[in-house]
Amino acid sequence: MSDVPSASAEAPTKVFLLDDHEVVRRGLRDLLDAEADITVVGEAGTAEQALARGPALRPDVAVLDVRLPDGDGIAVCRELRSRMPDLACLMLTSFDDEDALLDAIMAGAAGYVLKQIKGSDLVSAVRTVATGQSMLDPATTARLMHSLRDPEGRVPEDTRLAALSERERAVLELIGEGLTNRQIAKRLYLSEKTVKNHISRLLGKLGVERRVQAAVIAAQVHDQGHAGEGASPKH
Secondary structure (H helix, E strand, O other), X not given: OOOOOOOHHHOOEEEEXXXXXHHHHHHHHHHHHOOOOEEEEXXXXXXXXXXXHHHHHOOOEEEEXXXXXXXXXXXXXXXHXXXXXXXXXXXXXXXXXXXXXXXXXXXXXXXXXXXXOOHHHHHHHHHHHHOOOOOOOHHHHHHHHHHHHOOOOOOOOHHHHOOOOHHHHHHHHHHHOOOOHXXXXXXXXXXXXXXXXXXXXXXXXXXXXXXXXXXXXXXXXXXXXXXXXXXOOOO
């Protein structure tokens, strides 16, 4: 009955590549396949090919070019993750484009790297997102917050926020400040386990999957609060 595959403990991380330049794909394949713990299971040059091939290969990580001839890697990320919720998407781009970074976060991407990245750093990035961690740290998210002060900011987040309890709102605010679970626990005098429970509940209520997406929402609300009536006093 316990017919477990022998390599399960150390099965290599399966990676799918999407880039419209064959030379780039070949370079990425050679770079990643040279690692004992990583194997490239497939590749595509267009968004259409990626959506047709990717799901059948069940990769752990998809390295997706942001700009494609027939679409963009962010839409591919969103679509692949709707079919494979556990897939970690690492966005690859030549441009340091804040709008694309924000879109990637909201599409559930686990990381975002520039094509100028060193080969060893890209390998590390693939390993990091494969373990469920994010390559989008609070500092990166904070850099985006200025672009969210858009005067026409269409952010009716308040409806979703209304569903949060006071404690969940406090946790969300601290996520927005870039605090770790341990730091949030200390700040609010809670156990780390309780903080984790609050976070999973508030992610569900906000309709997002990653804490970095919650951090973006927290910052939008924070900015709106300052633009509006300001923070309400606490007793």
